[in-house]
Amino acid sequence: MTANLSETLTLLLIEDDDGDAFLVEELLKQAVAPPKIFRARSLEEAKAKLTSDIQCVLVDLTLPDATRLEALEEVLALAPDTAVLVLTGLRDVHVGVSAVQSGAQDYLVKQDVDARLLARSIRYAMERKRADLAHVRLVQAELTAKENTRLEGALLPGPLLRTSGIQHVTRYLPGSGGTLAGDFFDTVQMPDGSVHVVVGDVCGHGPDEAALGVALRIAWRALVLAGQEGDTLLRTLDTLLRAERKAPEIFTTLCMATISPDLSHARMRVVGHPPPLLVRDGVVTVVPGTPSGPPLGIFLDARWTEIDVPLGEEWTMMLYTDGLIEAAAGEREELGVDGLVDLVREHGRIDLDRLISHVGTLSDDLAVVLLGRRRT
Known part of the structure; x- marks a missing residue:
């Protein structure tokens, strides 16, 4: 079934395994508007490609220069306003849950991925990130308003x-x-x-x-x-x-x-x-x-x-x-x-x-x- 990506997106796939990367790229080609995909094989390589144009990052948690949540923490630090979707193996499902708790928007088990699920997860990750950022801005605005009220009394x-x-x-x-x-x-x-x-x-x-x-x-x-x-x-x-x-x-x-x-x-x-x-x-x-x-x-x-x-x-x-x-x-x-x-x-x-x-x-x-x- 055709994946539900109706607009052209720009994604960064951080995956060192050529077979897994090929699978993800082939699944995304089935989208209505196949996304533009940049690939990095390591965290160091990803740093140069993680620009403001990237709308979502798909990251494997086992990389040559970073393992498990270390890779996620680096990506979140480099792109705090970008949606992050974690890719895990069957034996690392618990790590995927921990990744979401640490700031990722969602996780996928590679062996269970199909075109529909991948497209839906990317869209979900982006929408959740937008909601998270909106909530942060709202909290900041409320804090600013309260601080302004306190300062006004003194000023x-x-x-x-x-x-x-x-x-x-x-x-x-x-x-x-x-x-x-x-x-x-x-x-x-x-x-x-x-x-x-x-x-x-x-x-x-x-x-x-x-x-x-x-x-x-x-x-x-x-x-x-x-x-x-x-x-x-x-x-x-x-x-x-x-x-x-x-x-x-x-x-x-x-x-x-x-x-x-x-x-x-x-x-x-x-x-x-x-x-x-x-x-x-x-x-x-x-x-x-x-x-x-x-x-x-x-x-x-x-x-x-x-x-x-x-x-x-x-x-x-x-x-x-x-x-x-x-x-x-x-x-x-x-x-x-x-x-x-x-x-x-x-x-x-x-x-x-x-x-x-x-x-x-x-x-x-x-x-x-x-x-x-x-x-x-």
Whole structure:
């Protein structure tokens, strides 16, 4: 009966016995679309032929340079995403069972093979491998989601605000990879009524950068509550960054501001970071004098100029990471600061949800803090 292989496949047969190899090849010729078969007589020879084009490997467990499960382990290590079908002799059935337990998708006893069984076993092995890989991806996605949830709690905390006279809105969106990076923000109000806010971005992506962002965010809050500010606070963060980073090229940009107790004035340091946007009395501007100094983690003797920003009685200020201005928007390949200003002017005010809806796929994480004071 014709074997049930309806599409042309590419297989690798690892078999040192010419008679057994001939049998397998003859049986597969009976398929509707006979597969393309590469043969290797040893594990060493198989290494050169085991390319990404191979969709299924048929491997004998008794080879000149590997025996029993050793051969299987080598094949699985060389091709972790490829289906593997083990060939055994009558006296090695128990080894076939062990092979499946060790990672093979199925096993066949050579003496019992016919065309239908061989074709069905190859198809079964490939489908089972697809299911296994899908399950692994699902588990990884679930673990990533859980890890992101834990990290979000540390990276993106609730503000420590006591006054109702200030508007405070935050947004965070992960980049296209879906994994949190090192973007962070925080807001703290001191007993004298002053409001401290920070938005930061650790360069790079991944759990190490996210963990470093958590460390810097927590350190910033602790230092602010302890009364540190200005260059003293930044130098302490710089020391922490150098001690905790995994590689010397990792740096961090941030913008931090201290708003006066009467909410009419701000003192700001922009540390190699995108400039904040300010809407004051209906006029949209970029905070002048930015950046006020280099990122953390680059120069040991860095200094940062304090920027004085009069706010007035009615204002809105937006601090953000570069994920916002590096995103595409409309016909723009990259929004940029000028494009961001244009969007805000079109809207007449900073509406975060509307603003974010205008950007396309994010290549980087996006973190935004919006602070505002309305005329009473």
